[in-house]
Amino acid sequence: MSDDAEPKRAKGTGVKLAYETLRDEILSLVLEPGALLDETSLAERFGMSRSPVREALIRLAGDDLVVTLSNRSTIVAPIDIQSFPKYVEALDIAQRMNTRLAAELRTDEDLRIIARRQKDFEAAVKTKRHLQMSEANRQFHMAIAHAGRNPYLAAFYERLLDQGRRMLHLHFDYLERGQGGYLLTDEHAQMLEAIRDRDVARADALAHAHTRQFRDNFIEFMKKNYLKDAPLQSFDLQVERGVA
Structure with a gap:
């Protein structure tokens, strides 16, 4: 289809449709x-x-979800397992x-928002729709x-959460297969309570345990489903170090 042949639509809606559909x-x-x-x-x-479509792909590249190769073709960004520890x-x-x-530093209003987001996550878990679950977890x-x-810390954290959503999808899949894990709701409730x-020390410990649970389940999922014959020595993580 030529650029001149595009059906009339509100400006920007085509980019939005392509971007959101491909992103999901x-x-x-x-x-x-x-x-x-x-x-x-x-x-x-x-x-x-x-x-x-081209503009949507540029936006997806900015989200680190697609990669343009040297021959100018575009692919869905690989999940770099070797960089997972980092x-x-x-x-x-x-x-x-x-x-x-x-x-x-939280305020009473912050608590209300966090509690509401936790209820949203619990509702998303009941749907068993991983995309909704990962978005509710992010929120x-x-x-x-x-x-x-x-x-600054919030922006850094948000980018990491966005980059990890595909891995979280696999994490949810692993838990729903009955592998002895759980879907984070209890941990979220405990973090809200801290x-x-x-209770700064308990909040820190719970956040750390939250990361470890995600890490361990993701590794087990990869071992059982994708890396059965691959050594995973590179997954000896440094995440046990404390935060100064």
Whole structure:
């Protein structure tokens, strides 16, 4: 379809449609890591010209969800398993620091927002729709981050949460297969309680345990489903270090 042949639509809606649809499909692993994203095929699929598709792909690249190769083709960003230890180490530090600050600085209004986000997550768990669950999980943790009153730490944390949503999807899948884990709701409730009590040490310990639970279940999922024959010595994480 040529750019001139695009059906009339409100300005920007084509980009929004393509971006949000592809983003959801990437996050939910409908579009698998490494899948080719061809502009022409996508334009035909969405009934639009290549221009809004191209802009949507640029936005997805900014989210680290797609990668443009040297030959100018675009693929869904791979999940880099070898960098997972470093990712979890960064997530652990960001999660603990934001939760500690929230316990120290939270207001009553912050508590109401965090509690509401926790109820939203519990409702999402009941749907068993992983995309809704991961978004509700993100909103819960970002409510905590905002209560910490440090926009730099909050922004860093938000980017890590976004980058980890595909891994969280696999994490949820692992837990729902009855592998002895649980879907974070109890941990969320305990974190809320520690923040309410202004118990900084307990908030820190719970945030740290939260990261470890995600780490351990994700590793077990990968071992059983994707890395059965691959050694995982590289997963000896440094996440046990304390936060100064």
